[in-house]
Amino acid sequence: MKAMVLNDICDLKKNRSPLQLKDLPVPTPREKDILVKISVCGVCHTELDEIEGRTPPSRFPMVLGHQVVGRVQETGPHVSRYKAGDRVGIAWIYSACGSCTFCRQGRENLCKAFRATGRDAHGGYAEYMTVLEDFAFKIPDVFNDSQAAPLLCAGAIGYRSLRLANIKDGQNLGLTGFGASAHLVLKMVRHKYPDTKVFVFARSEKERDFALELGAIWAGDTEDISPEKLDGIIDTTPAWKPVVAALSNLNVGGRLVINAIRKEDRDKDYLMKLDYPEHLWLEKEIKSVANVARNDVSEFINLAAQIPIIPEIQEYPLESANEALLELKDRKIRGAKVLNLS
Numbered sequence: 001m002k003a004m005v006l007n008d009i010c011d012l013k014k015n016r017s018p019l020q021l022k023d024l025p026v027p028t029p030r031e032k033d034i035l036v037k038i039s040v041c042g043v044c045h046t047e048l049d050e051i052e053g054r055t056p057p058s059r060f061p062m063v064l065g066h067q068v069v070g071r072v073q074e075t076g077p078h079v080s081r082y083k084a085g086d087r088v089g090i091a092w093i094y095s096a097c098g099s100c101t102f103c104r105q106g107r108e109n110l111c112k113a114f115r116a117t118g119r120d121a122h123g124g125y126a127e128y129m130t131v132l133e134d135f136a137f138k139i140p141d142v143f144n145d146s147q148a149a150p151l152l153c154a155g156a157i158g159y160r161s162l163r164l165a166n167i168k169d170g171q172n173l174g175l176t177g178f179g180a181s182a183h184l185v186l187k188m189v190r191h192k193y194p195d196t197k198v199f200v201f202a203r204s205e206k207e208r209d210f211a212l213e214l215g216a217i218w219a220g221d222t223e224d225i226s227p228e229k230l231d232g233i234i235d236t237t238p239a240w241k242p243v244v245a246a247l248s249n250l251n252v253g254g255r256l257v258i259n260a261i262r263k264e265d266r267d268k269d270y271l272m273k274l275d276y277p278e279h280l281w282l283e284k285e286i287k288s289v290a291n292v293a294r295n296d297v298s299e300f301i302n303l304a305a306q307i308p309i310i311p312e313i314q315e316y317p318l319e320s321a322n323e324a325l326l327e328l329k330d331r332k333i334r335g336a337k338v339l340n341l342s
């Protein structure tokens with residue numbers, strides 16, 4: 001089968017074609033695996049983190065890609081949920097141990113044995129992949145394959161952060177940073193919590209205008225003081241300054257959720273401005289978001305079908321994966337990028 005393969009981490013400024021087209025054997029489904037004939041795989045920022053070594057693959061060569069949609073081609077001997085021809089999606093969560101305390105509570109995103117699709121196991125930049133049947137998702141009919149793929153990542157993680165923000169309908173929510181995940185959160189909130197007011201903090205005026213268009217009640221710069229205190233805030237920025245600003249805007253007893261794999265060190269000094277009475281006193285909480293559990297993916301994809309959230313798509317052939325990744329890095333973004341394998 002054709003696959004775009006990463007052989008080693010590299011600097012994308014120097015190496016403009018990090019992935020190589022290779023001919024790999026089609027994997028064989030074992031036990032509870034399904035073999036999926038891939039039709040589409042979304043292109044995500046996380047692939048840039050993998051290629052440049054910020055979240056490196058656990059082995060090489062690796063087939064990247066964790067927003068996969070395709071059809072079951074073959075099933076392992078103990079598969080019961082799917083049959084050949086069924087449409088499935090595969091997300092960032094590839095597998096977990098299934099028996100630890102976290103796994104038994106449906107918090108398998110925190111499992112020590114958590115494995116990620118396209119980082120710890122071959123992912124979707126290929127014609128075929130295998131996955132355990134319990135880690136594949138049914139895709140609602142309203143989406144075609146290309147529309148469904150981008151929902152499997154940013155949407156699911158956004159859903160998890162909203163869940164962790166722990167707000168009730170009518171309480172105020174803040175969104176610090178307004179990228180793909182945050183704008184999906186805003187759409188979810190409008191549907192799930194119609195009486196909740198959303199306040200958006202973003203550096204660019206374009207993003208602020210877009211937020212207001214999508215139904216935010218107020219939009220300001222990242223360090224602005226919001227006109228009302230916020231019961232929950234979701235931060236998706238890579239910086240520290242917005243964290244301190246968000247804690248000022250947080251209501252007593254409120255929760256700040258940090259949805260970022262890592263924070264940059266550049267403005268870490270800003271944390272010295274942290275003032276206990278202003279930023280933390282009276283039971284303000286800070287929580288990070290890690291990975292996604294299966295519930296997040298399946299609940300979000302069904303919610304997206306109800307709302308509905310239909311992403312704008314820009315398609316590339318598999319062989320143009322490098323081009324798609326470089327455009328993503330250079331922020332040439334016209335809709336969610338997906339590799340079309342059909």
Ligand SMILES: [Zn+2]
Binds near residue numbers: 092153154
């Ligand atoms: Zn992703």
Ligand SMILES: [Zn+2]
Binds near residue numbers: 096097098099100111
């Ligand atoms: Zn586990």
